[in-house]
Amino acid sequence: MFAVYKKELRSYFTTPLGYIFCAVYLAVSGFMLSLFTVHSGSVDVSSYFSLMIYLNIILIPIITMKSFAEERKLKTEQLLVTSPVSVSSVVTAKFLASYTIYALSLLVSCLYILGLQSYGTINAPKTYGCIFAMLLVGMSFVAVGIFISSLTENIVTAAVGTMGTLLLMAFASVLNSRIDIYIVRQILSWVSVYSRYQYFTYGLFDVSAALYYVSITVVFLFLAVRVHDRRRWA
Amino acid sequence: MIQINNLMKIYGNTPALEGISFKVEKGEIVGFLGPNGAGKSTTLNILTGYLSSTSGSASVGGIDIYEFPDEAKKLIGYLPEQPPLYQDMKVSEYLNFVYEIKKCRLNRKKHLEEIMQVTKIHDVKNRLIGNLSKGYKQRVGIAQALVGNPPVIILDEPTVGLDPKQIIEIRNLIRNLGRTHTVILSSHILSEVQSVCDRIVIISEGRIVADEKTENLTRMTEDGSDYIAKICGPSREVAKTVREMNGVIFADPTGEREGDAYLFRIRSESGVDIRKPLFNLLAENGWPLVGLESVSLNLEDVFVRITDSDSRARARRKA
Structure with missing residues (x-):
């Protein structure tokens, strides 16, 4: 598993993809942070982080789109599948590699917040809560991206499909208030990533929300494994 | 070493394999011959655990590929039809990666060095795979199959798209491999398997139509010219x-x-x-x-012959 993880991580930085992701992430987050805090005269970062979720919807598909789609297209998955490694460990390795890139960019962008200290006192629990929430939300987004990438062999399809799914998950809470059908509401509330995020922004550690993000991750990674098994047995 | 029993594979409603059985003994080089779409790659993909079969079983070294996939896969080096190469890796990085995912225990440096000598890719080891010529890519693909020194080597159409000189080199390489390994080589070119293999299994439309020693098959193609x-x-x-x-x-x-x-x-x-x-x-x-x-007869003629003699024999039995 470690070999695949290493290889994936390397491939982000032997192609422009990893650099582009990090650069765009850091540039946009820096711009937004200054807009929400310095320019509006506040050191409250929670609204900044709420907006960063939408940046994730656009950027996370970029790092996950290649993971399985390209392997299928170039037939290199044949090497992985015929090697003595299990599909679940390959899926996990790819997930961890994409997540590493995301988490690194996020943590580096958090250094910006330190710069805010010269403008006023930062509410530490609230900030940590937001960062932690972003780590969790990112984790579930990456898992969704990995799953959708395993469905197709076209990386554009994978990217757009992931963006669409993530948008739906982000807007589920908005849709939820407009729809009257019980089952649809239940489903929407189950995938509603955004609504569970709120507690963290108050500086509270919401265990059930944390568990929710972890289980979303596990479910989508499990589905990615199933997709591979199904294809084999088809 | 390899045993395939009554293998069937049905894609949707289209049968790809209709009951394939054959055996390969240790140290044999077996040619797996058939026109495009006959089911060669499907069979090899099942044997290497990439696909499942609809029914039937396949085992390598007595280990069933479904029941103990990890153990069985360790015994096989596989070069698929399209070599599974990462274009953005250097040759040496790629072989190191393969070494790691195959959970190899041999002395890494010495082993990879040896493989690069055997497949003659030493001089390109620091180049990106994406920039290599087709012949070199194919050889890197074969090198990949040799990592871990598996007793069984399976090569799916290893000489397609190569120039005549490269074809001769690859054939010599395969012949040398045959001294120490059990080799299955698939091809749709009769002369190729004739020149390299001890035994030839011919498959057509998902069925085995002949399983003969190469000499017998050669005689069959020569007499009655x-x-x-x-x-x-x-x-x-x-x-x-x-x-x-x-x-x-x-x-x-x-x-x-x-x-x-x-x-x-x-x-x-x-x-x-x-x-x-x-x-x-x-x-x-x-x-x-x-x-x-x-x-000299080509593959199609051999098919016609074999299926002809097959139906004639059946007619005689009926009479």
Whole structure:
């Protein structure tokens, strides 16, 4: 598993993809942070982080789109599948590699917040809560991206499909208030990533929300494994 | 070493394999021959655990590929039809990666060094795979299959798209591998498997139509040969006369002509040498024979032969 993880991580930085992701992430987050805090005269970062979720919807598909789609297209998955490694460990390795890139960019962008200290006192629990929430939300987004990438062999399809799914998950809470059908509401509330995020922004550690993000991750990674098994047995 | 029992594979409603069984002994080089779409790659993909079969079983070294996939996969080095190469890796990085995912225990540096010597990719080890020529890529693919020194090497059409010199090199490489490994080599070129393999398994439309020692198959393709004859004379009468000869199966004008000579394709029954009687017959009629060459059979002809003799044998049994 470690070999695949290493290889994936390397491939982000032997192609422009990893650099582009990090650069765009850091540039946009820096711009937004200054807009929400310095320019509006506040050191409250929670609204900044709420907006960063939408940046994730656009950027996370970029790092996950290649993971399985390209392997299928170039037939290199044949090497992985015929090697003595299990599909679940390959899926996990790819997930961890994409997540590493995301988490690194996020943590580096958090250094910006330190710069805010010269403008006023930062509410530490609230900030940590937001960062932690972003780590969790990112984790579930990456898992969704990995799953959708395993469905197709076209990386554009994978990217757009992931963006669409993530948008739906982000807007589920908005849709939820407009729809009257019980089952649809239940489903929407189950995938509603955004609504569970709120507690963290108050500086509270919401265990059930944390568990929710972890289980979303596990479910989508499990589905990615199933997709591979199904294809084999088809 | 390898045992395949009654393997079936159905894609949706289309059967790809309809019950394939064969065995490969340790140290054999077996050619797996068939036209495109016959089910060669499907069989090899099942044998290496990439696909599942609809029914039947496959085992390597006595280990079932479904029940103990990890153990069985350790015994196989596989080069799929399209070599599974990461274009953005250097050759040495790639082999190191393969070494790691195959959970190899041999001395890494020495082992990879040896493989690069054997496959002659030493001089490109620091180049990106994406920039290599097709021949080198193919060799890197074979090198990948050798990592971990597995006792069984499976190569799916290893010489497709290579130039003649590279083909000869790869064939020599395969022959050398055969001394220390059990090798399955798939191809749709008869002469290729004839020159390398000890035994040939021919598959057509998901069924095995022949499983023979190479010498036997070669004999089968040689006796009862086809000829192209260039004869000066009225084409229809010549064909009619030649057809009436003893031992001739058919004699048809090909429609081509060279100067005043017509070209005929003549097939004789196995074991009958028609060349001398043909010459005499034509001489008697005053039709000069200006050229006679034997045509070696291609895969299609062998198929026709084998399926012909198959149906003839069945008809005889019925009678």
